[in-house]
Amino acid sequence: MARYTGAVCRLCRREGQKLFLKGERCYSAKCGVIKRAYAPGQHGRGRKKVSEYGLQLRAKQSTRRFYGILEGQFRKYYELAEKREGKTGEVLLALIESRLDNVVYRLGFANSRAQARQLVLHGHFLVNDKRVNIPSYLTKPSDGISLKEKSKANSILKAIVETNASRPTPKWLEINREGFQGKVVSLPQRDDIEFEVEETLIVELYSK
Numbered sequence: 001m002a003r004y005t006g007a008v009c010r011l012c013r014r015e016g017q018k019l020f021l022k023g024e025r026c027y028s029a030k031c032g033v034i035k036r037a038y039a040p041g042q043h044g045r046g047r048k049k050v051s052e053y054g055l056q057l058r059a060k061q062s063t064r065r066f067y068g069i070l071e072g073q074f075r076k077y078y079e080l081a082e083k084r085e086g087k088t089g090e091v092l093l094a095l096i097e098s099r100l101d102n103v104v105y106r107l108g109f110a111n112s113r114a115q116a117r118q119l120v121l122h123g124h125f126l127v128n129d130k131r132v133n134i135p136s137y138l139t140k141p142s143d144g145i146s147l148k149e150k151s152k153a154n155s156i157l158k159a160i161v162e163t164n165a166s167r168p169t170p171k172w173l174e175i176n177r178e179g180f181q182g183k184v185v186s187l188p189q190r191d192d193i194e195f196e197v198e199e200t201l202i203v204e205l206y207s208k
Contacts, residue, residue, distance in 0.1 A: 059201035066195050067096050068113050073136065078206050089199030090190045097188040100127065101135035103145055107175050107182040108164030109157070124151040139184045147180040170194075 050058070064074045081092035096102070101117040104125060110116035117135040119125065125132060126146050127139065139145070151157055161177055169175045170192050174183040 053205075056201045056205035059198055060205055063093075063096075063195065063197050063199075063202065066113075066197075067099070067102060068117060069096065075206070078202070089203045092202065093190065093193050093197075093199055094188050095138065097193060098138050098140075098184075099135065100125070100132060100137040100139055100145070103139050103173065103182070103184065106170055107145065107173060108167045108169070108177070109147070109161060109180070109182070111160055111164065115160075119157075124148060124154075124157065141184055141186050143184045145182040145184070152180050 060074070064071065069077070077095050078088070078092055081088050081095055084091050097106075101113055101120050104110050104116040104120060105113045109125075110119055120135045120137075121133055123131055123133045124147060126144075126148050127137065128144050129146075131148060147157065157180075161180065165177060170188065172184065172186045172188045172192055174185055176182070
């Protein structure tokens with residue numbers, strides 16, 4: 001499956017909630033969910049009875065789209081979560097939340113997860129002082145995340161960090177904005193997930 005390249009506001013409207021895919025626009029009155037609070041398409045305004053499978057599918061699709069993950073990748077995370085101790089749904093969310101692109105976004109080094117993914121791909125970030133350009137890289141507790149020295153002088157990146165200075169940092173991360181550095185303190189817990197999702201529905205979907 002190829003990565004979606006259409007209007008991302010349609011994805012938010014399809015899921016019926018903000019997925020925060022366009023950075024600052026999502027917090028403004030220009031947000032597609034605010035302007036048109038119904039699903040896209042000819043029959044978007046119609047009321048539809050959602051089946052049990054439909055609820056499970058929407059839970060999976062909204063989570064996948066929120067984090068910008070392809071279907072194949074998402075299934076691999078589920079299979080990995082199944083093999084680990086703990087509730088599969090919560091372990092799944094913790095794994096996805098630990099992705100490097102998400103960590104970069106949550107630290108305020110990017111305006112959106114899509115932008116964070118692009119910055120990682122372009123090699124702007126170091127993990128434990130080593131360049132990592134794989135957005136799906138799974139970070140671990142004690143990992144240090146920082147901008148490489150050359151990128152610290154980039155005016156665009158500086159502006160992004162300044163813009164996001166007021167954004168709250170989750171308790172499982174630490175941030176040093178002046179030094180353009182962050183640290184993974186612990187694994188994210190269920191209450192650290194900022195996205196509203198019933199992970200049990202995802203587990204039920206893949207358990208069939």
